[in-house]
Amino acid sequence: MSGFTHFDADGKAAMVDVTAKDVTERTATAKCSVVMQPATLEKIMAGGVAKGDVLAVARLAGIMAAKRTAELIPLCHPLALTSVTVDLVGVPAGLAGGRHAVDITATCKLTGRTGVEMEALTAVTVAALTVYDMCKAVDRGMQITDVRLVHKAGGKSGTFSAP
Amino acid sequence: MSGFTHFDADGKAAMVDVTAKDVTERTATAKCSVVMQPATLEKIMAGGVAKGDVLAVARLAGIMAAKRTAELIPLCHPLALTSVTVDLVGVPAGLAGGRHAVDITATCKLTGRTGVEMEALTAVTVAALTVYDMCKAVDRGMQITDVRLVHKAGGKSGTFSAP
């Protein structure tokens, strides 16, 4: 009635029963940004070449977090992901609407009975938190923003593309 | 030199050595928002009273995630948190600058050698992802935004309050 799928008829929280759903290939892509001071972005980009690589550490953290989504999100199904990619790019303000940011994109895939939106969203979010962690000593005011699903395909609810 | 604390002198990723730091009481508060359609917020608020309670599930998910921060964020220290609180409030657009949102706040505490900013940020983020998960069947366009540290106290770097 409410349209929420994670409550049973009595309004109690429940994992959605996907036993009878078709096994199909499913994919989902999520994005977010970490907005920061110009000097912070500069240091990240310099480091990525010559010294410690913030973006490489955050990429791994995002990939590993995707695999743990069902432990973090209470009503998510445990899934055997077949692919996870996480990309991070530094985007100076001139290219990104006046703000300096690291933009993060994750895509997850699965051949299974339920979608992988939460895995993609978890991947970008933990990658973003890792960027924050590694840079917080120089910029505590960073913000993670625009965490969103941009595309999903496969399964009964069909394809979704963010406007 | 770079000011980044998670790289050693050769630029290699490392956990910061906090062995010699003082044991002090440390606290951190983080916030974020989940922006959504008016109808989605309405359903969440109705459900919170009469039926399934999205905000209660997300609160628990946030508390539990704070305890797992060191598993998710590669260079975070394992910490014995002494307090975690997570609050979620539904804020209709009239009260919140023209957007319908669930606002999330988490505060973590510890008596130890390192701060708990990442724990508070992880708590609000996973709580927000849980709101997304529970409502995604009715509103795939929700966005998690403004994930930020608003306050920290304790430790050598002192008190930080977001402007």
Place this chain on the structure above:
Amino acid sequence: MSGFTHFDADGKAAMVDVTAKDVTERTATAKCSVVMQPATLEKIMAGGVAKGDVLAVARLAGIMAAKRTAELIPLCHPLALTSVTVDLVGVPAGLAGGRHAVDITATCKLTGRTGVEMEALTAVTVAALTVYDMCKAVDRGMQITDVRLVHKAGGKSGTFSAP
């Protein structure tokens, strides 16, 4: 020879090899009770309506624990559960043989090569432990009792129903 399936021919502990088993739909239901003082049950039931909801927290804990069964029980196979439900009801003594209790039921489902009895038993047990945790300040003498499998179906060993 002993009939125990988790030991090899030399009597050494081993995970049962299910590689060659059929992929079928499997379901299992387990139950248990948390026996308590009348005043404790009264507080739980009052709280479930007006204030904090012990049963809702315990339900979530049970669902999440079912997903982690293979981490807890050494020789369980990792499984991709397709459904977990946990129900908790307060039962005053007049309805339950002279004792005040919270009765807990969990049902797990899977399309796979091995059964989900341990997942259902783990779910009710962790839900019961969570009830204990939340109420222990007012009633340390609570007992968890009658943890049992009540039904299973699917797989070579067929259907089991407790007498």
Place this chain on the structure above:
Amino acid sequence: MSGFTHFDADGKAAMVDVTAKDVTERTATAKCSVVMQPATLEKIMAGGVAKGDVLAVARLAGIMAAKRTAELIPLCHPLALTSVTVDLVGVPAGLAGGRHAVDITATCKLTGRTGVEMEALTAVTVAALTVYDMCKAVDRGMQITDVRLVHKAGGKSGTFSAP
């Protein structure tokens, strides 16, 4: 007001803030029984000497589970346990009020700010579930019963001994 410590003033679930509590030595002991058919107990006891050792596997499972209590019980604090012991003994009916059972006892210790009752209860429960798992092929009707705290000491609430 309700006496429940895991809800804040608004009735929302919260981890109890133990930041200001004293660091003292704390200990807790829990017990439970797994009741079974005489033939099942006989096989376990035979196996414990000559072949696979159900009780040894269950003991390890209980010890390892105690360390993961804070991951399973939503509002438990993460703790650095300093001692966990788990004992399992087979008790034939003649010695135990007419039922054949494996009796399980766990004791946990800590020097810290909060008690370890939940750790001891989690240890006996997971040990009992492991006994069930290893014997279920020969006796699906086993029941785990009388899970209870028998003793705790240390901390502000003082010593508790079950009647």
Place this chain on the structure above:
Amino acid sequence: MSGFTHFDADGKAAMVDVTAKDVTERTATAKCSVVMQPATLEKIMAGGVAKGDVLAVARLAGIMAAKRTAELIPLCHPLALTSVTVDLVGVPAGLAGGRHAVDITATCKLTGRTGVEMEALTAVTVAALTVYDMCKAVDRGMQITDVRLVHKAGGKSGTFSAP
């Protein structure tokens, strides 16, 4: 180009996309040795009969670790293993080229889209670390050595047997 499969075209770490791979039965066997003082091996073998059983504890640790491989190895896929066996045998120097050792073998199986080499290697390694942990009070100089894949079968890359 490099032949490394865990980097994308830009040289960034990525989980290999196995979505399109065939579901086939896959198996892998790994081995390693823990080399130790003669007196240490003697104590282990004595204990395995009369008292505490180092090899039994290590076997369980290896089995449980195999199930957690994807949490430990950043780019491994989460897998639903259908079989794990771990064997440990004490080998006195006369039988093993002049060194006293515990030899460890693990075999993992799966019906799935990717191989289980890492699961078998993780199993022997964690079993070996557990032997070290349990005996380190009497022999800190033990070494784990010759950790290797000895056989794999199934999947596109076909069968591998170590020379």
Place this chain on the structure above:
Amino acid sequence: MSGFTHFDADGKAAMVDVTAKDVTERTATAKCSVVMQPATLEKIMAGGVAKGDVLAVARLAGIMAAKRTAELIPLCHPLALTSVTVDLVGVPAGLAGGRHAVDITATCKLTGRTGVEMEALTAVTVAALTVYDMCKAVDRGMQITDVRLVHKAGGKSGTFSAP
């Protein structure tokens, strides 16, 4: 009597009780090597500069694994590590006794009641397994060898340095 500390007086596996031990600063360093074909080492070293960085991924895996030692090794205490460093260096045969290898060193620190040898050993081992995972498509014959404790300090048993 046996000198093994992880068994009680009856020979049953037990976590050592460290409740009464002094809180002191403890450190441990472990090492191991991954032996490989010359061409494999060449690719790793080339990749470390220009493209994907095997050693950086393995370093992170080792750091993260150190934090999970108590989940993997059954009788290890959960510890709040204050420092973990992992270093990997490629060593061509001319510099290393005729074999091409990646040499791995990890150092862990803690102010606590028990030592961190297992954490250091777990870190080098998981780092080595990660090297294997990332290179296995080009060299399945790699071996992890000489996993050993090279130094420990702090605690009652005093300082140990490998010969």
